[in-house]
Amino acid sequence: MLAACSRGTYKKVIVIGVDGMDPVFVERHWADLPNLARLRERGSYSHLETTDPPQSPVAWSTFITGLDPGEHGIFDFVHRDPATLEPYLSTDKTIGPRFTLSLGPYQLPLSPSRVVSLRKGRAFWEYLSDRGIAVTIVRIPANYPPSAAGHELAGMGTPDLRGTQGTFTYYTDDPAETSHEVSGGLIRKVEVTGGHAELTVEGPPNTLRRDHAYASVQLIVDVDPDRPYSRMQVGDTMAIVREGEWSGWMPADFPLLPHAVSARGMFRVFAKQLHPRFELYLSPVNVDPEDAALPISTPRSYARDVAASAGRWSTLGIPEDTSALRQGVFDLPEFLSQTHLVFDDEQRLLAESLRRFTSGFLFFYFSVVDENSHILWGRHDSELLEIYRAADASIGEVMRREPEAELMVMSDHGFAAFDRAVNLNTWLISRGLRTKAYALGLNGLYLTDKLVEPEVRRELLEFRDPANGHLMIASVTPTNPSPDNRSIAPDLIVGYSAGYRASWQTALGAAPEGLVTDNDDAWIADHCIDPREVPAVLFTTRAIRAEAPKLKDLPVSLLALYGVARPAQMTGQSVF
Amino acid sequence: MLSKTTVKLNKAICARARLAAEAAGYSSLEEFVEHAVEKELANHEQSLSKDELVRKLKGLGYLK
Numbered sequence: 001m002l003a004a005c006s007r008g009t010y011k012k013v014i015v016i017g018v019d020g021m022d023p024v025f026v027e028r029h030w031a032d033l034p035n036l037a038r039l040r041e042r043g044s045y046s047h048l049e050t051t052d053p054p055q056s057p058v059a060w061s062t063f064i065t066g067l068d069p070g071e072h073g074i075f076d077f078v079h080r081d082p083a084t085l086e087p088y089l090s091t092d093k094t095i096g097p098r099f100t101l102s103l104g105p106y107q108l109p110l111s112p113s114r115v116v117s118l119r120k121g122r123a124f125w126e127y128l129s130d131r132g133i134a135v136t137i138v139r140i141p142a143n144y145p146p147s148a149a150g151h152e153l154a155g156m157g158t159p160d161l162r163g164t165q166g167t168f169t170y171y172t173d174d175p176a177e178t179s180h181e182v183s184g185g186l187i188r189k190v191e192v193t194g195g196h197a198e199l200t201v202e203g204p205p206n207t208l209r210r211d212h213a214y215a216s217v218q219l220i221v222d223v224d225p226d227r228p229y230s231r232m233q234v235g236d237t238m239a240i241v242r243e244g245e246w247s248g249w250m251p252a253d254f255p256l257l258p259h260a261v262s263a264r265g266m267f268r269v270f271a272k273q274l275h276p277r278f279e280l281y282l283s284p285v286n287v288d289p290e291d292a293a294l295p296i297s298t299p300r301s302y303a304r305d306v307a308a309s310a311g312r313w314s315t316l317g318i319p320e321d322t323s324a325l326r327q328g329v330f331d332l333p334e335f336l337s338q339t340h341l342v343f344d345d346e347q348r349l350l351a352e353s354l355r356r357f358t359s360g361f362l363f364f365y366f367s368v369v370d371e372n373s374h375i376l377w378g379r380h381d382s383e384l385l386e387i388y389r390a391a392d393a394s395i396g397e398v399m400r401r402e403p404e405a406e407l408m409v410m411s412d413h414g415f416a417a418f419d420r421a422v423n424l425n426t427w428l429i430s431r432g433l434r435t436k437a438y439a440l441g442l443n444g445l446y447l448t449d450k451l452v453e454p455e456v457r458r459e460l461l462e463f464r465d466p467a468n469g470h471l472m473i474a475s476v477t478p479t480n481p482s483p484d485n486r487s488i489a490p491d492l493i494v495g496y497s498a499g500y501r502a503s504w505q506t507a508l509g510a511a512p513e514g515l516v517t518d519n520d521d522a523w524i525a526d527h528c529i530d531p532r533e534v535p536a537v538l539f540t541t542r543a544i545r546a547e548a549p550k551l552k553d554l555p556v557s558l559l560a561l562y563g564v565a566r567p568a569q570m571t572g573q574s575v576f
Numbered sequence: 577m578l579s580k581t582t583v584k585l586n587k588a589i590c591a592r593a594r595l596a597a598e599a600a601g602y603s604s605l606e607e608f609v610e611h612a613v614e615k616e617l618a619n620h621e622q623s624l625s626k627d628e629l630v631r632k633l634k635g636l637g638y639l640k
């Protein structure tokens with residue numbers, strides 16, 4: 001029997017998903033996190049077993065479907081095409097139009113292109129929606145494009161308008177600089193004459209053109225000669241931006257077919273320096289929720305409705321721009337100011353979601369703890385604690401606004417330091433195994449000769465850091481894919497010990513020099529390691545009875561709160 | 577019932593396709609041709625270069 005209060009009105013259940021919230025960090029700071037402490041005292045708190053590997057798209061796919069990775073088919077951020085071995089984003093893909101018409105430089109689609117999710121399995125909230133229970137899902141990862149139930153806003157996996165996971169642009173008139181590409185961004189050398197500059201903002205690749213040249217708009221900038229102010233204009237939108245400050249979201253229409261077709265995007269601008277150098281950061285061009293060029297909500301009109309009430313927000317899947325920090329475009333305070341803007345967006349979305357929430361199920365996601373932990377963990381504890389405190393305050397606001405609702409606060413994994421980078425393909429070469437196995441992705445190992453599996457597993461578990469003798473790999477686990485997923489699944493998941501991770505080059509299948517190198521990047525912490533090293537957290541208003549709750553138990557538990565029996569394909573148990 | 581479209585094939589290719597379809601155990605030439613076109617379309621739809629694929633991934637932060 002469904003848990004109905006009255007006809008068409010169901011009990012309120014709220015889940016706050018805080019990506020990367022770490023139990024050890026939380027337990028060290030109860031006094032600074034009063035709302036989480038209160039939730040623990042009045043309800044329950046537990047560590048939560050994550051997935052193997054403990055990567056966000058893998059873990060959230062398990063939370064969404066109740067399936068193990070072998071079943072939902074998301075094994076890593078990065079998969080490889082089994083035929084070409086080229087890497088690609090595991091969670092979704094865009095399929096171009098099947099038929100086109102060539103007209104001069106243009107190639108006009110005669111059928112629409114579409115984006116498809118590569119995650120298999122039904123979202124648990126679809127079972128609720130089937131029963132007439134209202135569901136609202138805000139920015140949960142691994143749900144782009146969003147499923148077709150209730151009201152949903154897409155999160156991690158949503159690209160920028162260029163189709164990437166985030167590409168910033170940095171404009172500078174520094175004579176020593178040249179225009180070039182960096183990881184996650186574009187550096188553009190510009191001329192500023194008499195305080196005036198016309199900056200080309202590259203938007204989406206114009207798929208209507210045969211050469212797929214990027215559609216662009218001009219951002220007109222005029223710098224005050226005496227004061228640290230600039231006026232910026234794109235189309236009809238104008239902003240006054242002071243040096244060291246941010247603009248609001250600036251919408252822009254990128255022309256695809258002159259006077260006929262355009263794609264709407266939006267960006268924010270940070271005036272890093274106006275005098276004597278000109279240094280301007282422009283965010284990745286996000287999908288504008290007021291006129292979305294990509295499928296970022298269910299129904300399509302929902303994003304526009306929310307934006308009309310709550311204003312625009314960062315629609316990019318991972319909006320915190322760690323790339324700009326790592327490329328030296330941001331210093332740490334500038335990076336933190338950008339993440340605060342993202343958090344402001346998320347708080348406005350949360351307030352709007354609560355305002356609209358009258359019945360049924362609400363999921364809301366915070367990205368800010370995860371992205372800041374990658375940068376701050378272990379070296380900037382006070383700054384990271386501020387981020388945790390902000391998340392705690394938002395949770396307190398939910399408790400204040402909805403005192404009668406069942407509340408669950410959970411994360412997908414914890415965190416660990418990332419000090420040393422393992423070149424797994426280089427190791428395979430050194431062991432004479434490169435023709436029989438290769439590594440790609442952050443934890444995946446593929447065997448081209450299955451007979452070497454016992455040897456590879458044994459040797460990996462004995463693999464020591466030449467610098468200090470530490471065992472670098474704590475677990476090597478078969479993936480057990482379903483028949484549908486056999487062609488895409490790695491054969492083994494490599495679980496690194498805390499302090500270690502696959503090197504940046506390993507993730508793309510390369511084999512650079514050296515077996516292990518120091519991680520000298522600004523990205524100083526990670527979680528793509530042995531899952532036992534990075535458990536997640538679980539807080540609930542209701543008593544947790546399970547001794548060792550797992551991520552895959554949560555969808556079963558949430559369905560049980562509404563009296564919905566566990567679907568046959570889910571193997572978790574209710575934690576209550 | 578699915579609607580069908582007639583496509584003309586060069587005779588030599590048609591003969592080779594018929595032989596290949598029989599050898600591969602397809603029930604008809606049409607089934608073989610449909611499968612071949614599907615495979616080619618799948619390649620076309622995935623035909624991004626490695627640079628483009630990697631560029632799409634880099635903003636994740638987990639790669640550089």
